[in-house]
Amino acid sequence: MNELIPVRGSESEEVVSTLYREARLLDHEEYREWMKMVHPDIQYQAYFQQLRYRKDKRYKLPDKVYTIDERHDFLDARIRQFETGMQWSVDPPERFRRSLSNIEVFKASSTGNYQVFLNVFVVRNRRVHDETTYSYGREEEWVRGEAGLQLLKRVVSLDERFLLGKNVNFFL
């Protein structure tokens, strides 16, 4: 059985500081440094959930739309897109501030991997007028590699039913 054991003290601090470091690298567009924190077997997902009635059990189709369901190769392609120097949509550059909160760290008894739950609030500024905010939850798994902790799985729950910020062309 895969029991989730709460993690405290310095072990928890290591996970939390890893999350902060990741957010800082992304805010500063240090994508290649960030990729070193991403496990080769990464599963990176984000979903919206369709509005359904609580009592409705008869409609069997999936209620989630995975607006992102990507692996290492596509995350790498997203970075290459920025690296071309031809990505005019981020030129002039966008500015991001990621705030992380409600961080809970657990360890899975079966794998020893860290299971993390947290909330994220992002403010994105682009062009003259566009300030858009994104608030979402993340459930993720971090695994210890040779160079520190690596992100193995991230599932982002985008709570809004429709995206006000016109796109999600950034890492969540």
Added chain:
Amino acid sequence: MSTNRTQVDVESLVDVKNGIQAKRIFWDQQIYDLEIEQIFGKCWQFLTHDSLIPNPGDFTTGYMAEDEVIVTRQDDGSVKAFLNVCTHRGARLVAAEAGNARAFSCTYHGWSFGMDGALKVVPMEEELYRGSLDKSKFGLREIRVESYRGLYYGNFDAQAPSLNDYLGDVKFYLDIWMDINGGIELVGPPSRSLLNCNWKTPAENFVGDAYHVGWTHLASLMALGGELAAIGGNEAPPNEGLGMQVTSRFGHGFGVLWDAAPAVHAINSKAGTLYREWFASRKPKMVEKLGAKVGRIYGSHLNGTVFPNNSYLLGTNTFKLWVPRGPHQIEVFTWAIVEKEMPAELKNAVVSGMNSTFGSAGMLEADDSDNMETMTQNNRGRMTREGKLNSQLGLGFDKLDPDFPGVIGQSAIGETSYRGFYRAYKEIMGADNWKAILKLDPDAWKHELIGQ
């Protein structure tokens, strides 16, 4: 019916002969109001697909322009659509986006309607109305619904031609993707996003703009590789001018990029590999069935719009609805579109690939959004708004082709389908009713576009 037709000089909005449109069409409230009446009041608008409401009682909710609608599967398997509005005091009836129900009950006073739209239950009817309420007169407002290959469209106008006649010449091509090959299905739920642009901006982009692909999407194409990377930077079109364009009488049209169906699914990705194998195995059969010239449509990339606001990318598995929210804003609905006969593994892979490129988090979708918004928002400026738009690319070179229905533009990079879109736009905006449109010479539109 017409509240403001006299206030808008429709004739001044579109110059078909010279490929010109007035910029005001993206901005003026009066023009928008007339569009809601004339275009969205008369034309077929996408509602849902068989695959999303498979069972009796299944429903989805959505929009026809700014009207909220419910679409439901009936016990006999047919599909009906209604305004999502209680006939008592006008509250929204259904708040869910999809589900299975036996009745729709209003949250305000509990009036309850059957799946067929009939008013069934009025709480305390006997005590309060004492037999004076004729329930048969307060059923939900029903909307005319017809289907094409499992895709359901609604129309507010009883006079409108059938959906089949409305699709007209483009049906020949859509059939190649949506029928002859075993049919399609939509994968839901849709993602939803908001863009601050006029509804026609993405509709015209999808109906016929391959010109922007190599430029707007340059960075994405460089990162993804694939068949389209060759046109990155718009330095030179590849052989054969890339493909062709088609437009039809009621404004539907599309562009073809030859043999580029899997183009945005990166070559070395799972989706890319499986998809290319799929076309390699299926395309020869289609060519055998349809001949080399027509069969080549299958496995090519089609970017198109069903007039007015339903767009698709066949090959990139994208199916879109641009729902107007005033003249300067739209809500975008995006479904994945797949071939029914694809194995589940391929379906899943191309759905992910679609989302990564043209979904709300899509790399190429993000490329487009600034252009879409500035093309609308710049018209805030009075001098800008008085200007004209140019769709003259390929003007004078459009032709008829005995093998291909519709009016044909001879390169994918052209604006033939723009011109066809706005020709129909002008005609429908200015017409008294469908009867007036349909009594015209059915080939006159071709002469108008080709200039003969």
